[in-house]
Amino acid sequence: MRYEGDIYRPPSEAYSYLLQVTVGCSHNKCTFCSMYKNKRFHIRKMEDILEDLEMARKAYRRVDRIFLCDGDALCLANYKLLTILEKIRELFPECERVSSYARGSDINRKTEDELKELKAAGLSMVYVGAESGSDEVLRRIKKGSTSAEITAAVQKVERCGIAASVTFISGIGGQELTVEHAVKTGQMIREMEASYVAILTFMPRPGAPMCEAIANGDLVIPSPIEAIEEIKMILENTRGLKKTCVFRSNHASNYLNLKGNLPEDLDRLIEMCDYGLSHQEMLKSEMLRML
Template sequence: MFYSHPVFRPPSERDSLLIQVTVGCSRRSCTFCLSSLVRDAYVRDRDSVLADIAEAGEKYRDTTRKVFFLSASAIAADTATLVAAAAKCRELFPNLRSISSYAHSLDVQRKSDAELSEIAGAGLGRLYIGIESGSDAVLRFVRKGGTVRQIEQACLRAADAGITLSCQVILGLGGVRLTREHAEGTARLLGEVSPHYVGFLNLMVVPKTRLEEDVAAGRFELVDNDQYVDELETMIEGIEPRRRPIVVRSNHPSNYLSLAGTLPQDRESLLEAIRAARVGAARFSEEFLRNL
């Protein structure tokens, strides 16, 4: 089976069979991201993808319960390939429960409503969308590509097509200058979209990225621990789910503080945990334990 390294997948897909549908990231623009340093980026041809699934079917037929389509935005592959790959997985893995992939909001926006429904119907039923921030100023500064409005529309259209959304937000991504705008805008966006799941990551500066240069040149000042907690608190306080309850997690290894709950019902207990951390009654992760 073909794999292009480095391989990235969400922590919740640790037990998944990984199928390489695309390679790398076609954007490579985001200043904070390790994938921006990886040169190769292309969609694999359909026959190669299907051949890998067939090979996996011989080896892992009964043990495969989850499949994750690599790589940075596998939804960028043409719809026929995604549907064929998902159908092949359903055919060969009798115990399959889910198929998922990362997706950039602009790649979702390129699909019609009918295509999104077809993809969901074929079994690709969960997308991990790195929304990162609900502030246009932050998205522009980190060169994410796309606007808050486009993210919102992409997420709403995918959810309306029956796709489960797991959205990632990066705490600290606005730096000191945009911390407030980042926190308030992201809370607003998450409330509007009401993704089924939200994962909070904490910004880590990856060596050799443009962000590292920005930090060194003084163009970007990292938030400190208190500001990180402020952002998290502002978001938890401000998220008003409009469509469905939102399961929130900050258990990615990049985080200083691990939280888990559902909004709106667990808002008070989540805020209590944040306040306890602020006064030292709960433990922050040591710096050396944080990771991407």
């Protein structure tokens, strides 16, 4: 109920109660991200977090979903997360889903038993920003993790019963790395077997360090057509994926809306990319795109 600074959440948490457990991001170095650059990372006092939950209970008659903010709430020690989850269960028995952002390193730091404890206490989904399957792209954007580390983290939470919703960003490698980014991202989607995968399209955020590279010409953002070709190439490289995954590329930043399940809808999604490439008039105009 009380928030420090700007609050961000995944689009699918639009109707969730947002509980701030940390302020900022413990990494805070990604060059494309400006979300928490003006926040000094810290963990909120447990008494304040629990008090917020009491206040929310008084304010809202029904709370179906709760999202733990800010950038990587899963960095908290398990005993703290368990205290929060137990309080949620006590105060909001109707709550069907508790979720948070998580970095690959947050997940990998926890044992499988700890992750299973979190699942049993009510954590049902984590949102992981993978951004790219290419280690070169990840190095350039200062993600702080390799694709193998993120893949291992996603596989680990899924094994423990927590659904992973993984986001990639089309265009994040610029024109220079588009093929490398697309091929490796498709391969990573195939290997990690997440429950949900989303592909956004890169838009520079004011205040993000990457804006400087764009301004001085070191990074050239792919055109709308190149962005769709890149997404098509990502999809083509998921061929061979065995576990069903909900695929979405229908974010406000995308030029073309794609929605389906992989691998079942793979050919249809590729055909939709081809249709968009040959009917450019149906692509979202630059004015209507947003993050």
